[in-house]
Each structure stands twice: as C-alpha cells, then as structure tokens.
Amino acid sequence: MTTDGRPAIIVAATPTPNGDLHVGHLAGPYLAADVCARYLRASGREVIYTTCTDDSQSYVVTTARRRGVPPEQLCRTSAAQIQQCLDALGVSMAGLPPIDERYRQTVLSFVGALHDAGRFRLRTVRLPYAVRAGAFLYDGLLSGVCPVCLAGSSGGACEDCGHPNNFDELLDARSTLDPEDPVEYREQDILVLPLEEYRDRLTDYFAARTPSWRPRARRLIAELLARPLPDVPVTVPGTWGIPAPFAETPGQVLYPWIEAMPAVMHSTSWSAERTGEPEGAADRHWLAGAEPLLVYFHGFDNVFHWGLVDLVMLMAHGDRYALPSYNVSNEFYDLDGEKFSTGRNHLVRGIDLLSKVPRDLVRFYLALSGPECQRTNYTEADMHEVVTRRLCEPWNRLAAATDRLSARAGSAALPTGPAGRRRAASVAERLRQCYEPANFSAGLAAQTVSSQLVRLCAQAESADPGSLGDLYLEVRTLLAHAAPILVDAAAELTATGQDLSLTGAADQEITPFRMPRLPTTTDSAHWQADRRPAASPAHDEAGNDR
Structure with a gap:
C-alpha cells in the first residue's frame, strides 16, 4: 500500500x-x-x-x-x-x-x-x-x-x-x-x-x-x-x-x-x-x-x-x-x-457506449488501450475481441473453477502458506506500482490483471486440496487490486462481505468465496455505438x- x-x-x-x-x-x-x-x-x-x-x-x-x-x-x-x-x-x-x-x-x-x-x-x-x-x-x-x-x-x-x-x-x-x-x-x-x-x-x-x-x-x-x-x-x-x-x-x-x-x-x-x-x-x-x-x-x-x-x-x-x-x-x-x-x-x-456495454468492460478496455504515451486507436471490433479474450473469458473461467473448488472445500476457513502469501504480495506490489501517481499507468494495470487471470485459471484448474487457501488468497488479492478498474464487480464482491481494502496484511487463513460473473457477448452488433x-x-x- x-x-x-x-x-x-x-x-x-x-x-x-x-x-x-x-x-x-x-x-x-x-x-x-x-x-x-x-x-x-x-x-x-x-x-x-x-x-x-x-x-x-x-x-x-x-x-x-x-x-x-x-x-x-x-x-x-x-x-x-x-x-x-x-x-x-x-x-x-x-x-x-x-x-x-x-x-x-x-x-x-x-x-x-x-x-x-x-x-x-x-x-x-x-x-x-x-x-x-x-x-x-x-x-x-x-x-x-x-x-x-x-x-x-x-x-x-x-x-x-x-x-x-x-x-x-x-x-x-x-x-x-x-x-x-x-x-x-x-x-x-x-x-x-x-x-x-x-x-x-x-x-x-x-x-x-x-x-x-x-x-x-x-x-x-x-x-x-x-x-x-x-x-x-x-x-x-x-x-x-x-x-x-x-x-x-x-x-x-x-x-x-x-x-x-x-x-x-x-x-x-x-x-x-x-x-x-x-x-x-x-x-x-x-x-x-x-x-x-x-x-x-x-x-x-x-x-x-x-x-x-x-x-x-x-x-x-x-x-x-x-x-x-x-x-x-x-x-x-x-x-x-x-x-x-x-x-x-x-x-x-460516451453515454451511447455505456448504455450498450457494461461499464466494467468499457473501463477495462479504455484503461488497456488508453493513449498514455502515444496516440492509440479505438475500434468497436477490437473492443469486442480484446475484452472477450483478455477479460471476460479468463475471468469467468476462473470463477467457474473456484466455484467447483469451493463446492468441494465447503465453508471452512483454509490455511495459507508462505509461498502463496509471497505470490499474493508480488501481485499486489506489481499493481501498486501501476497505480501510484509517480508512475501511474492504468494500461499496465489492466494488462497485469489480464495476465494474472490467465495464471490463476491454470492454477485453479490444477489445484490440489492443500493449496486452496493460497489460491483463494491470490484470487482475492487480484480482485482487490482490479477493483479501481472493475468497479461493479468490486461492488458485488463487497456486498458479499469481501474486504477489498489494500491496507491489511496477507491473511493466515481465508474462507472460500464466489467470484461474480462478468457479462459476455458473442454478437458484435451488441457493441455498436450510435453514431448520430x-x-x-x-x-x-x-x-x-x-
């Protein structure tokens, strides 16, 4: 922090x-x-x-x-x-x-x-x-x-x-x-x-x-x-x-x-x-x-x-x-x-796009593609493809995997280990560096969230029972640090009792939780903004x- x-x-x-x-x-x-x-x-x-x-x-x-x-x-x-x-x-x-x-x-x-x-x-x-x-x-x-x-x-x-x-x-x-x-x-x-x-x-x-x-x-x-x-x-x-x-x-x-x-x-x-x-x-x-x-x-x-x-x-x-x-x-x-x-x-x-596309998806794409150090380009087709591939699909895949794991693990608190806490701290530090005003980059933060989703998907799909606490700690750490961009997903998680503040130390144990699903689309016409x-x-x- x-x-x-x-x-x-x-x-x-x-x-x-x-x-x-x-x-x-x-x-x-x-x-x-x-x-x-x-x-x-x-x-x-x-x-x-x-x-x-x-x-x-x-x-x-x-x-x-x-x-x-x-x-x-x-x-x-x-x-x-x-x-x-x-x-x-x-x-x-x-x-x-x-x-x-x-x-x-x-x-x-x-x-x-x-x-x-x-x-x-x-x-x-x-x-x-x-x-x-x-x-x-x-x-x-x-x-x-x-x-x-x-x-x-x-x-x-x-x-x-x-x-x-x-x-x-x-x-x-x-x-x-x-x-x-x-x-x-x-x-x-x-x-x-x-x-x-x-x-x-x-x-x-x-x-x-x-x-x-x-x-x-x-x-x-x-x-x-x-x-x-x-x-x-x-x-x-x-x-x-x-x-x-x-x-x-x-x-x-x-x-x-x-x-x-x-x-x-x-x-x-x-x-x-x-x-x-x-x-x-x-x-x-x-x-x-x-x-x-x-x-x-x-x-x-x-x-x-x-x-x-x-x-x-x-x-x-x-x-x-x-x-x-x-x-x-x-x-x-x-x-x-x-x-x-x-x-x-x-x-x-802006209001036309936001009336058609969920704002978390808009925020992620604009953060990822925003013109920070040089001119960048928006197209509706690219927005559809990038958000689907880099956010919605890995996010929902991870949500499905953790749902299966939590069904097996039940509601009891799971212990976390030193390796999991180190990985969580590494992700937190990486995203902290993106968000601090001295070297602020929403684009790098969105890119980091995307890459970590892919990593955690693979980790969740091959998780053994002894590492579930580490997995859930790392997932919650990522979600907390994605919250400045994905505001509606963060609000849904907070409503279930998850603490997404960035001020605490890594937990020694963690209770399994459900990730909210992100909306998806396979119809590019859904993304068409009105150009009147x-x-x-x-x-x-x-x-x-x-």
Whole structure:
C-alpha cells in the first residue's frame, strides 16, 4: 500500500460545457483519474477527486453560435450531459459544482490578491481583430497556423505541439465564427502574468518533478524553458466570461485560463462539503500547511496551461499554496485510425457506449488501450475481441473453477502458506506500482490483471486440496487490486462481505468465496455505438478535456 498518508486532491481537466463527452475524453483524464482516486482511497488515504465545467471558455461561444442557442443554455445542457456520462462511467467524484456566485467570488478573490500584490503587468499588445464583427479574437474565436510546428491551430495553444501562441503570434489568423471577416491587428492594454519572472523557481520545480512526467510532456517543458517564457493574458477585450475588476482594463473580462486554479479550489471545497465537511474558505484544502498530495490528469494539449501557467498562478501567491506533486498527461485517442471529429460525425459518444456495454468492460478496455504515451486507436471490433479474450473469458473461467473448488472445500476457513502469501504480495506490489501517481499507468494495470487471470485459471484448474487457501488468497488479492478498474464487480464482491481494502496484511487463513460473473457477448452488433450527429466537441473543436 502507499506509505504517504497525506490527503490527496485528484484533479481531472475541467471540461468545456460545449457538448457532452465522447469516448476519447473518457479514455483520457476522466477514467485515469478515477482509477487513481479509487486506488488511493482503498490504500487508506483521504481523497477528493474533483473537476468543474469551464464555462468561460470561448469555445462555448463558437459552439453556441453554430447551434443557434444562447451560451448560457449551452452551458446548462452540456453540464448535465457531462455529469450523466461521468455517472454512467462510475466516476467517483461528488459531482460537478455549480458555476455560481460563490464560484465567481472565489475566482475574483484569488486573482484580486495577485493584482493587489503587484503580480500582474500592464502591457500593450497587438491582438487580432475581426473588422466586420468589431471583435477581438483569442483562443476558440481564432484559427490559423501554429508558428512553432506549422500545424493548424486555434488561438492560445497548439494541440499538436503544445506551444502557446497568444496575441499576434498565430500565422494566417482568421475568425472562427466568420473566416471571410477581414482580420487586422490592433493594440490593446491588457494585464498579463509574466511567466519569465518565475524562471528560477520553475527550473527548480521541474528538475524535481518532470522525471516522473510522461515523455512528450517532459519534452515540451524543456522546449519552453529553452526560450524566454511568454506573458500570459490575465484580461482580454471580450464579452463572455467574468468581468475583470481592474481599473487598468475597463470593459475587459478575465482570460478563461486564469480561472483554472481558483476554479478547482472551488470544486475541491464544494466536493468536500458534499461529504459532510462544513463550509469554509474555498482554498483551505490547497494551503501549504494542509500538505495535500496534488495530482493533475489532463491531455497533452493542456500541458502548457496545467503544467506551467497554473503552476505559476500558485507560485505567484508566494508560499501560501501547495504545488502539484504529479502531472499525468495523455495523448489523443483515435477512432478507426482517425481523430475524433464532431464535424464529420466521426465519434462514439460516451453515454451511447455505456448504455450498450457494461461499464466494467468499457473501463477495462479504455484503461488497456488508453493513449498514455502515444496516440492509440479505438475500434468497436477490437473492443469486442480484446475484452472477450483478455477479460471476460479468463475471468469467468476462473470463477467457474473456484466455484467447483469451493463446492468441494465447503465453508471452512483454509490455511495459507508462505509461498502463496509471497505470490499474493508480488501481485499486489506489481499493481501498486501501476497505480501510484509517480508512475501511474492504468494500461499496465489492466494488462497485469489480464495476465494474472490467465495464471490463476491454470492454477485453479490444477489445484490440489492443500493449496486452496493460497489460491483463494491470490484470487482475492487480484480482485482487490482490479477493483479501481472493475468497479461493479468490486461492488458485488463487497456486498458479499469481501474486504477489498489494500491496507491489511496477507491473511493466515481465508474462507472460500464466489467470484461474480462478468457479462459476455458473442454478437458484435451488441457493441455498436450510435453514431448520430452528436453534441460532443471533438479534439479539433477544442475538446472537453481542456
């Protein structure tokens, strides 16, 4: 089990409420963060797994305009869809907190303290301006070519290479809402957060932390540190978002990415209060004195913001806040060899898949095939074949074998031996290494569960009466460590009285028990997800995992 007893705050990337979640989103931060949170709880930690919708993002405006609905209505509808999908996946968070007046006051208090402390700088910058619309363009309102990798990109940051492109940096800039609207550059005074002023502290932090990061995220940070760090907007001349309360920038709104840190502080506090904790200061769980274990899960396209900008937002408060301990990023998940795309109706909505396929099977496949260090691919045929071969068949074969053995052994407790306890401890340690945030890999955990099922099948089918205690101990150990992924099977086992916590020592004796069966299918049509035009944003439309 984990030896660090600090309370943990697990943060999944804040989803943009411009649609529901598709399978690519689920295979990214939301399932991975849930598996990590469940493991840490079973290991004896206090855990808050949280996120909240990112209502101020400009992608809400572009999607609402395209659909002909008010942005406020889109946020409400999308938040409900996102919550429904997370619930269907079995995500163990308290829910999505309301983006209400309490949220806005938390944001304003956080950024107001930085403004009062002189952490922002007033800069005159050149911003793209849509002439006919009479509007400044940034982030989702803007499209063009990344100046670093030359891929097509929205404003703010390039999802292909991860580099930022604020202000006038994006090449061939055009309006997303009206590509024919002429774009020119106009100067504006805005407040910025100067990342370069934090270089020394950032260098020390990354030297200590990035060795545990995934390769491409680690490479991006090295690339960013190899050049002058950019200024990041704190305010922008826009109309959607929280009005900026600063005298220097009248009529502007807070840049949506500046909300991220106080946003998750708000959602952390709200989530804690849903479990019975009394209401208190929104940032109380993030204070340095609370010593939380902070773990972020997000897509690679958010490394610049979650890995660097949000870190500086914490550092800018001096020593008030704890800094993230681990940062787990994921790559894109393709569908039939191509990027998920709402515009081309090339997607599988999460809620559609989960309404047709039992969620334990969905969770196992997405964990096993998820895009941890490189892009991976989802196909319905592969899901059917892999889940049947690597999970359902060996699981149910083991369940049948242990049923036969328990019928012979009866209900008396069976002794375990040193060899069985050593094997159980070895499996537990192997899976512990998969789940610990320092080297987290749900894919390796799912692969380990699969291989151990095959081993235990063979062991059960050739077991002699004197080794049954060892067999049942090893089976229960595997089931307990598979529980963060296979949540419904774990719940069924727990309901029969099995202890699946990961905090105890190996038992000297064990009572035979029945494994629950996993549902199976031999009809691939059962796995077909509905591909009707969906309200789910795809990665090429800014993605919900931003």
